Amino acid sequence: MTDKPWYLDSSDTEDNSDLCSTCCGIHFEWLLRHDLERKKWQRHVSGGSKNDQPRQIKLYWQGQWTDFVVPEIPAIPLGLLSDIFSKSNSCKFCNLVILAIAVKYETSPEDLQSINIDAYPFPLIFCSLGTRRKRNAEDEVYDLVISLGTIRDFHVFDNISLQRLQEHRVPWEGARVHEQINFEDARDWVTQFKPTHSDPGAVDDPLDGFRLIDNTKANDGRLRRPGSLASIDGGLPLTIADAMLFVSGIGERYLWVDSLCIVQDDEATKTIQINAMDRIYTSAMVTIVAMYGSSCHAGLPGVRPNSGRWKQHLVNVRGITLANSQTIIPTSGPKDWTTRGWTYQEHTLSRRLIFLAHDGIQYESEDGITTEDIHQPFHHAAEDDLPDGRGFPTGGSLWRAAGAIAVLMNFALAVHLYSGKTLTYQTDTLRAFEGVLNVMRSDLCRDFLYGMPSSELDVALLWRPIQHLERRLDDTTREELFPSWSWAGWKGIIHIPVFESTHFSRIIFVDAEDETEFTTSEWRGTESGLTTCDGVVWQRKPLDIDAPPGYFRDGKPNVMFPHPVSKSIPTGMQSRRFLREDSHTLTFNAFTAHISTQPGQGVLKFTKTELNSELDPGVNSRTLLDRYGRFCGTAYFHCDGSSGLESECFEFAAISRTAYGADNEAWEDPPEDDADVLALREGYAERETLRKMSDDRGAASYFNDYSCELKWQAYDVLALEWRNGVACRVGVGFCLIEAFWDAEPVRKRIPLA
DSSP: OTTOTTBOOGGGOSOOTTOOHHHHTBOHHHHTTSOHHHHHHHHHHTTOOGGGSOEEEEEEETTEEEEEEEOOSSSEEEEEHHHHHHHTTTOHHHHHHHHHHHHHTTSOHHHHTTSOBTTBOGGGEEEEEEEEEOTTOSSOOEEEEEEEEETTTOOEEEEEEEEEBOSSOOTTSBOOOOSSOOHHHHHHHHHTSOOOTTSTTOOSSOOTTOOSSOOOHHHHHHHTSTTGGGGSTTOOOHHHHHHHHHHHHTTOOOOOOHHHHSOTTOHHHHHHHHTTHHHHHHHOSOEEEEOSOSSTTSOOTTSSTTOOOOOOOEEEETTEEEEEOOOSSOSSSOOHHHHBTHHHHHHHHOSOEEEEETTEEEEEETTEEEETTBOOOOOOGGGTTSOOTTSOOOTTGGGTTTSSSOHHHHHHHHHHHHHTOBOSSGGGTTGGGHHHHHHHHHHHOSOEETTEEGGGHHHHTTOEESSOOEEOBOTTTOOBOSOTTSGGGEESOEEOOOSSSOOEEOOEEEOTTTOOEEOHHHHHTEEETTEETTSOBEEEEOOOTTSOOEEEETTOTTSOBSSOOOSSOOGGGTTOOSSOTTOOOEEEEEEEEEEEEEEOOOEEOSSTTOEESOOOTTSEEEEEEOTTSOEEEEEEESSOGGGSOOOSEEEEEEEEEEOOSTTSOOSSOOOTTOHHHHHHGGGTGGGHHHHTHHHHHOGGGHHHHSOOSOSSOEEEEEEEEEETTEEEEEEEEEEEHHHHHHTOOEEEEEEEO
16 A cells, blocks of 8 residues: 555554554554645545545444445544444554543543443444644644544544644643643743733832732731631632642742632722722733632642543554643533633733633633643744734733724624623623723723713614623612613623624714713814824725724824724813713714514624524514515514514614615715705605515615615614603614605604613
8 A cells, every 4th residue: 555655554564562453554653744634635636546445334233234335535444433442452542542532521431332422322433533733833743633423424523633742842742741730831831921011010000909818808917917818717719729729839929819809898999909900910920710610619620639630641652652632621511711701801801821621721822822731832022012823912912913903893892702791790790891991991092881982882882682682680679780772781692783884973962961962073083084183194994895994093004993083082072971970871862763663584794795584582673664564674672572572663763874785885974964865855755666676585685686876875773662751772773764764753862771
């Protein structure tokens, strides 16, 4: 088989001891240096040979012997898992395969054949061997990949990696793992990063009340004494005690733990600390993450001997040390840390993180993500501030290093990811997000209102539910915590549509104190064209084919904004107030219209050019109908029809003007007074033929087929429900601008709570 370099003839090597007849013929050294799939494909298209013909095996299954065809491409067939299991006592590579599979599925090798693997019966599982290039490795280095598939259709349902271990440090290649954490390796990883201004001790303005040991005010004096933690009744929680051992083990001195370092019954100090979480995380040398464990008593696997964690198995084949690879955060098992609300900013703002889990250790930094069974890469100081393509900007720079992504898009993404997290106390909703808001406040140049950027408030109001939402209530009083117009007022995952078309405001805000009217453009400080009140000249450029244009200041092309905005609030706007201190009612003037609806299925994707019909069943999607019963828009309500939204006609407020569909947008901005649509208002009835396409082809293709006379042909709208003279937001959507004006809208003042 000289034309198959991945195979060995038995005469090519004398070191075949402890290998079965199948494994004797595998050229492991070749596989660890070559792309098997590419080589096999090249051989296949060149004609191959008669040895490439598929072979058949017989398998006794369900009372009869059945022929199954074993394909040759794209991997090397190892055989049935049951056969590999039977050979594992005599073949060391087969034994490694069995051990690796058992570790992956968290069982013992002895019990492996008695369970279903990924819901497939053990006798029907077939194994094959392939290769996968090591990501980021400088040389062409490959891992071995064991593919598990079903013999009936050869559907591959799982892959398990094996890697070569290197005795000396070769970045990105395999490393030895022991039962207890190798603290020296962890210390080497932490200390290789150069100190920066955000390192501990480098903060010029110390945080008021910051401490590294605490409990309650009553114990504060006692706990400041050396060794006092050991005297706490019942001892320290295991996770905290293990964290202390870990910090000591890597040669560091200080540890910050929120439950001990924040005075829990001192609201003034507690508020200061919570509002400064961005400073705490960005100043930390590294953040230790307990990946699993539903309480502080779960401990950190691997810190202590015999604490139970991932097992590395080794075998030497012809002088090559092979071992199973770690897979952090598996598809099965608890993931408590990833689901909690408070951990979102912990992950986002930390400069570097060490994740400790029962299935191994994961390191995350600007150099990328690695695991403890891989030799860590050498850190390049030049990459500390500007990470390369494979790394991850950390410590709050996540929002600024993205380059072409506008700051509002970063905010929208952060809210989307955070909205799916869970909180024990609903009153913590904005507290647990405050660190992220602190980092983004300087980029957005204005403050936030209940988690909504005031410089882009008209766009932020358009957030959409993408699953069933429930009002967020106070844990004790059961009263509504936040206003209906803020995403923070609802529990559930939401999306802010800033990745689509540009949105041009059509509302005027009303000062909460003296009722003076003002626009977001005035609030941003836009004086004329692309010049702001601070004298800065802005430029406009497109982001990409699926995103609206962005604006940037002269000399700073990598910080993109949805609109020009001055660094400070204009002099004439400094007294303006969106809200009173004792109220969360937001007041603005807008046109509203009553429009009929019927149950619908359409939902807009996150890109402006596509529509689809998939929607979480918890969202009450409704199709908007004009007075002729034709489709004229879609709305998504926060709750389902059983939650008091049985009405078929709703009042909708026009928030901004926008466009949907690939052919219905212009580079020029629409007129601010919508004069173009008013000129066409009388001819709406005569254009019924064009609108009929929505019936013939469906809403999914409507916007690309309808020959609109208006380029910016839709309004972003909010569905309103009035309660005692105050409006509440119950849904959001869009309405064709011609249909909206045909519904005879009226301009009114809307107090939105």
